[in-house]
Amino acid sequence: MFGPSPSDSLRETLDDEELDLSSVSMLELRAQLEHERDTARAAGRLAEFETVRNAAPNARDDELLDDPPVGEHHLGRLGGWRATWGTRALVAAVLGTALLVGLGVFAQSTHEQRQRWLHPLPELEATIDPGSPREMTIEDGKMRLGLAREAPSVNLIHLPDRDITLARGYAKAQFKVEVRDGKTVKLVVLTGAIRETLTHPDAVPLLD
Secondary structure (H helix, E strand, O other): OOOOOHHHHHHHHOOOOOOOHHHOOHHHHHHHHHHHHHHHHHOOOHHHHHHHHHOOOOOOHHHOOOOOOOOOHHHOHHHHHHHOHHHHHHHHHHHHHHHHHHHHHHHHHHHHHHHHHHOOOHHHHHOOOOOOOOEEEOOOEEEEEEEEOOOOOOOEEEEOOEEEEEOOOOOEEEEEEEEEOOEEEEEEEEEOOEEEEEOOOOOOOOOO
16 A cells, blocks of 8 residues: 655645645654644644644545444454354254264174174073073083073083183183093084083193
8 A cells, every 4th residue: 555645645644735845845844744733732622633733625525424433354364253153053063963863873783783692582582581500511411502701692512521601801702622532532612612622631631
C-alpha cells in the first residue's frame, strides 16, 4: 500500500483552507502545519488533530456507520475455526458412532466364531446331560482322542500309566494314543497341546 506523501497531508489538513499552493513554499506549509499542531496541543485536541490530519477524505465518508456491528474479522483464522465448530462436532460424533458400531460388530463376530470353534456340534452337545463326567479312562487299544476346556467336552483322560490334560493356554487338542498290555506305547499330538502326568513308577514320558 502507498501512504499519502507529506505534501498530500498538508494539502488536506490545513483547516480545509483554500490555498494557492503554487505561491506557497514547502517550508511555509510545514510552518503552518506546526502552528496548527501547537494550537491543537494547547487546546488539548492533539489526538483529534492527528486523526483528522492522517485521514484521507472521501466523497462517501457520510455512508460510514457511526456504530458498526461487532464482527470476527479481528480474530483472523481463529474466527473461521470457531465458526465451523458445530460442523466439526457433528462430523466427530458421526465418525465416533460409526467406530463404536464397527467395534461392536467386530466383537460380536469374534465371539460367534470362537463359539463355533469351541462347540462345533451344538445339537449333539444339547443331548448330553450337563452333570455328565468329563473324564475318560482308556485301558487298551489304539485311538484318536480329543480334549476341550469347556463343558460338556472331556477334559481329562486316564491311561494306565499317565493322565492326559490340556496344556496351559489351550482350549482344545487332539492326539493319537496307543495302549498295549497296560502301558502307553505311543502318544502323538495332532492339534493344540497336551500335558502328561505320570502315574506309574515305570512310566516313561512320551512328549517332548
